[in-house]
Amino acid sequence: MGMATPPLPGQPGFVVPAPEDRQRFARRAVRVLVLDEDDRLLLFLDSDLGLDPVAHWWDTPGGGVDPGEDDLDAVVRELAEETGQLVDRAAVRGPLLERQVVHGYSDKVVDQTEVFFAVRLPPFEVDSSGYTEEERLCIAETRWWTRAELAGTTDEIWPADVLALLDLVERPEDWAGGALRGPRVEESSVPL
Template identity: 55%
Template sequence: MSRVVTLSAPLPDRRPRNRRRAMRVLLVDEQDRLLLFRDSDPGLTPVPIFWITPGGGVDPGESDLSAAIREVAEETGLAIDRDDLVGPLAERVVVHGYSDVVTTQDELFWFVRCDAFEVSTAGHTEVELATMTAHHWWTRAELEQTDEEIWPRDLLRIWDHVGHGDTLQLGDVDESTVAPG
């Protein structure tokens, strides 16, 4: 995550806009539970809460696979390698309106089967430490029944695509806490 935390939200048409390529990873343990992080936008009152998969932006010169591996290590403490990644499962272009920036992401989703582990946030950035306030291993039943905001909203559809061998095309999606304007 590269956004800057602010205390007040600029008008939608005055927020900076950026575009980046991002990798998201579905980490599923041996009990068929999926790891998600509780994220927030502290620039708004009340502070919106949403749950996200581990992942983030691809650095200049970095491959998609390398970015997925790095993001998992930074956000969870889990070391994986290329052979652990299944996919890409899905791809989409998503717009996220935050209180301080509108980000358009070209996203790929990957799958990793892993043993349950104790999540480490030692690799989190200052912004992640401020905004990502919890993590939880979710069962499918919990995801189906929750009223919590889950990003991507079609997470179960992506999870169900494991093993299909092709990449699910999800198109253009708007998942905003603040309308892009």
């Protein structure tokens, strides 16, 4: 007789495991600062469904770099999947910053090398038809944010230094020779 599959985050009976018992993996990922013509930043309200109450935070479009992809290929693919926007590689600015981040969630821990890029697009409505199953479950909404709204919010935003990154977009001389190196940080719904 086989063992029952343990419940997944958000399902009845799910219990948050200790950090040392959570699945842990490493990956390289791209994050994209998507700006519109009014300098508003597109963010996604992400969530950890394994917590009660559910944890929420805002983050930028982006995701893991697939085998055989370079970072720019991943930017173009992630934007198409997560926003519906088809972007030419030449329109992407960066890399701006590379950092090491650990994300602790209710079901896993991700050690991630994140590389930040930027792109400016006309305003658009996000097309979520390319979302993965996990994104369909976890992304609660999308929103365009002004700089003033970002500066004044008490909502959690990943990366926490998003305003400094927006400043960096306007200073290409700082990253023209390659991505700046950011500090190692933790951004977690379940701290380690």
